[in-house]
Amino acid sequence: MLKMENISKVFRTDVVETHALRQFSLNVDEGDFVTVTGPSGSGKTTFLNIAGLLETYSSGTYELDGKDVSNLSDSARSRLRNEKIGFIFQSFNLIPDLNLFDNVDVPLRYRGFNSAERKKRIEEALETVGLSNRMKHLPAQLSGGQQQRVAIARALAGSPRFLLADEPTGNLDSKMAHSVMDLLHNINAQGTTIVMVTHDPGFAKQAKRNIFVRDGQVSENTLVEQDLPSAASA
Amino acid sequence: MFFYYIKLAMLSFKRNPILSLLMVLAIAFGIGALMTTITVNYLMSNNPIKEKNDVLYHIQLDSWSPYEAARDDDAPPLQLTWTDVNNLQQAEQAFRQAAMARSGGIIEPENPDVKPFQSSFRLTFTDFFPMFNVPFIYGAGWDASADQNAEHVVVLSRDVNDRIFGGENSVGESVTISGETFQVVGVIDEWHPVPKFFDLNTGDFGGTADVFIPLSLKLPMELPSWGNTNCWKPPEGTGFLAFLNSECVNYQFWVELTSPQDEARYHTFLDSYVEQQKALGRFPRPLNNRMSNVQEWLEYNEVVADDAQIMMWLSMMFLLVCLLNTIGLMLSKFIGKSGEIGLRRAVGATRGDLFMQHLVETACIGVAGGLLGLLFSYFGLQGVRTLYGEFADRLTTLDSNMMLLAIGISTITTIIAGIYPTWRASAIAPAGQLKG
Numbered sequence: 001m002l003k004m005e006n007i008s009k010v011f012r013t014d015v016v017e018t019h020a021l022r023q024f025s026l027n028v029d030e031g032d033f034v035t036v037t038g039p040s041g042s043g044k045t046t047f048l049n050i051a052g053l054l055e056t057y058s059s060g061t062y063e064l065d066g067k068d069v070s071n072l073s074d075s076a077r078s079r080l081r082n083e084k085i086g087f088i089f090q091s092f093n094l095i096p097d098l099n100l101f102d103n104v105d106v107p108l109r110y111r112g113f114n115s116a117e118r119k120k121r122i123e124e125a126l127e128t129v130g131l132s133n134r135m136k137h138l139p140a141q142l143s144g145g146q147q148q149r150v151a152i153a154r155a156l157a158g159s160p161r162f163l164l165a166d167e168p169t170g171n172l173d174s175k176m177a178h179s180v181m182d183l184l185h186n187i188n189a190q191g192t193t194i195v196m197v198t199h200d201p202g203f204a205k206q207a208k209r210n211i212f213v214r215d216g217q218v219s220e221n222t223l224v225e226q227d228l229p230s231a232a233s234a
Numbered sequence: 235m236f237f238y239y240i241k242l243a244m245l246s247f248k249r250n251p252i253l254s255l256l257m258v259l260a261i262a263f264g265i266g267a268l269m270t271t272i273t274v275n276y277l278m279s280n281n282p283i284k285e286k287n288d289v290l291y292h293i294q295l296d297s298w299s300p301y302e303a304a305r306d307d308d309a310p311p312l313q314l315t316w317t318d319v320n321n322l323q324q325a326e327q328a329f330r331q332a333a334m335a336r337s338g339g340i341i342e343p344e345n346p347d348v349k350p351f352q353s354s355f356r357l358t359f360t361d362f363f364p365m366f367n368v369p370f371i372y373g374a375g376w377d378a379s380a381d382q383n384a385e386h387v388v389v390l391s392r393d394v395n396d397r398i399f400g401g402e403n404s405v406g407e408s409v410t411i412s413g414e415t416f417q418v419v420g421v422i423d424e425w426h427p428v429p430k431f432f433d434l435n436t437g438d439f440g441g442t443a444d445v446f447i448p449l450s451l452k453l454p455m456e457l458p459s460w461g462n463t464n465c466w467k468p469p470e471g472t473g474f475l476a477f478l479n480s481e482c483v484n485y486q487f488w489v490e491l492t493s494p495q496d497e498a499r500y501h502t503f504l505d506s507y508v509e510q511q512k513a514l515g516r517f518p519r520p521l522n523n524r525m526s527n528v529q530e531w532l533e534y535n536e537v538v539a540d541d542a543q544i545m546m547w548l549s550m551m552f553l554l555v556c557l558l559n560t561i562g563l564m565l566s567k568f569i570g571k572s573g574e575i576g577l578r579r580a581v582g583a584t585r586g587d588l589f590m591q592h593l594v595e596t597a598c599i600g601v602a603g604g605l606l607g608l609l610f611s612y613f614g615l616q617g618v619r620t621l622y623g624e625f626a627d628r629l630t631t632l633d634s635n636m637m638l639l640a641i642g643i644s645t646i647t648t649i650i651a652g653i654y655p656t657w658r659a660s661a662i663a664p665a666g667q668l669k670g
């Protein structure tokens with residue numbers, strides 16, 4: 001599903017050169033749930049940005065779903081992001097003056113679906129996250145956990161095969177964080193591959209695999225003995 | 235996607251109403267100033283009878299002094315003598331011809347409730363009306379026999395007909411003009427060609443006339459000469475007839491030819507007429523006859539004032555300054571949306587999508603600025619009217635062409651101004667906007 005080999009990313013300014021990733025290699029199989037942990041500044045987010053085609057890399061090769069993405073044009077990368085990748089961010093990144101329906105609609109607009117298809121997908125996605133009765137609400141009228149659920153619905157609406165989450169529970173209290181994690185596990189159980197950056201070791205243990213990133217490299221790549229919560233709470 | 239972009243533009247206005255309003259105001263001020271000056275220039279340079287431009291000719295004959303030219307550019311005088319207009323009229327060498335002059339006097343309505351009033355006359359010939367496509371609401375112009383027999387017939391303007399006859403059909407009614415009784419044969423509809431091309435000697439943009447009567451009545455009624463009269467030598471003798479027969483110029487002469495190709499033939503006729511007059515001891519200057527079609531005549535008379543053109547260029551500079559301000563405001567607004575732009579990029583929008591989205595928003599600002607600018611143009615034109623009085627009345631009207639032009643200029647210039655901010659917005663790297 002995702003295959004990175006010897007990826008390097010160097011940020012350069014006039015006076016300083018920062019190596020965010022060094023010879024970073026990783027394989028993620030279809031249906032996997034991989035958590036990425038590591039200290040701040042270790043390169044976790046840079047890895048996620050490159051994996052999500054939001055950023056280019058300095059050297060190495062990257063295949064997404066069997067396709068080499070090294071030399072894709074900007075618009076081809078946008079199309080690939082739109083069709084295959086869903087994003088979930090720590091700060092939700094909802095558009096404040098669009099209601100839930102229109103927020104979930106954003107990626108679908110760029111997909112070229114007709115309005116009936118978009119409506120169907122939006123309603124299904126909001127149903128999946130338990131917010132179908134709040135479609136006309138604005139994000140500010142929801143709790144943090146609910147906002148993150150809307151962001152997940154937005155990521156799911158396009159039926160991506162690959163979900164990238166950057167500390168999705170980082171801005172949530174414990175109860176809401178667990179609820180979001182349950183949702184992600186359900187999504188993964190239905191076949192969607194998930195890569196999630198997290199600082200929470202408890203959540204890291206709930207994934208199928210955890211990689212530990214240090215100094216821009218994968219320093220540990222561990223298969224996790226499943227430590228799923230005993231009861232899923234909505 | 236276009237309507238989606240329109241919806242997003244409206245949301246963006248709501249999100250930043252003050253910034254949006256500032257942009258719209260900046261454009262509206264620029265457009266308001268520009269459209270005010272463009273409208274004045276447009277109406278000044280208008281050709282009010284385009285459809286006949288190539289067959290209508292104003293005639294100039296050089297009957298001036300042997301010692302100096304009538305004009306600095308060695309051109310003939312702008313008007314003709316009484317002798318010449320009557321000779322040319324009687325020669326009937328054109329499809330239509332009309333000598334004309336301005337005069338005036340007192341109109342005394344038969345209705346005792348309407349007080350006598352002073353009014354301007356246009357003295358002319360029957361061809362004047364069909365030649366200049368004068369619209370009638372009642373009746374028509376007089377016929378050729380009325381010219382030949384100096385009949386007391388009159389065509390009223392709509393205003394005068396409203397004043398004397400309450401707007402009713404007055405054809406066949408009588409009215410006293412300069413002490414003599416005239417029969418009404420026609421009433422013309424509103425007719426205010428701008429500029430007043432057929433007589434630029436009495437103000438380029440004034441009204442046409444209150445009444446129209448045959449020029450052949452000038453001598454028997456001794457009607458006064460209004461407008462400019464220029465002489466290069468004094469009349470030989472005294473009295474009204476001596477003045478008429480002098481070399482003083484006070485008359486305009488227009489012809490309508492059957493085609494533009496007929497111009498050479500008529501020019502040859504004019505030359506031969508002047509040669510005949512030279513043989514009689516007139517026309518001491520070299521042969522210098524001129525025929526100008528309507529557009530040439532307007533340009534020769536420099537109907538568009540230099541200061542109006544300078545004002546237009548200054549207002550263009552002002553619009554440019556307004557647009558530069560708008561560029562700054564747009565940059566600020568679009569950069570402020572970088573979080574949303576990053577999100578849209580992340581979920582699949584291409585740079586092209588975002589460029590179009592912001593270009594539509596820019597165009598909406600331009601349209602709004604154009605509409606508000608039209609309102610400012612209206613106030614600007616009212617200001618011009620207040621400043622220049624009645625002279626500017628006919629120059630301060632926004633027609634539908636000018637309204638479309640205002641919105642067009644506003645939209646296009648705003649889009650051009652918005653290209654850089656729009657490009658900057660679409661080039662925002664998504665990765666840096668999504669963390670945190």
